[in-house]
Amino acid sequence: xxxxxxxxxPVACPACGSHVMRVSSIKNPDDRVHCxxxxxxxxLYHEACTVLRKGAGSESxxxxxxxxxxxx
Ligand SMILES: [Zn+2]
Numbered sequence: 001x002x003x004x005x006x007x008x009x010p011v012a013c014p015a016c017g018s019h020v021m022r023v024s025s026i027k028n029p030d031d032r033v034h035c036x037x038x039x040x041x042x043x044l045y046h047e048a049c050t051v052l053r054k055g056a057g058s059e060s061x062x063x064x065x066x067x068x069x070x071x072x
Contacts, residue, residue, distance in 0.1 A: 006036055009048060010056035014068045015040045021048065043067035
């Protein structure tokens with residue numbers, strides 16, 4: 001079992017609208033970040049870091065949307 005941590009993003013999960021994501025506690029840039037609520041892949045950890053740095057806004061939303069669609 002991999003240890004994981006909750007991560008609150010300024011952008012909501014495109015599938016369910018939750019802001020709480022789950023990431024492995026190792027936090028490699030390429031680790032997959034999943035929605036804590038619907039368990040879907042949302043983005044990679046380095047993308048989540050970019051969104052955290054940029055904050056809420058259309059740029060962050062576009063980044064998450066793109067990453068989310070890539071994973072499905
Ligand atoms: Zn979700």
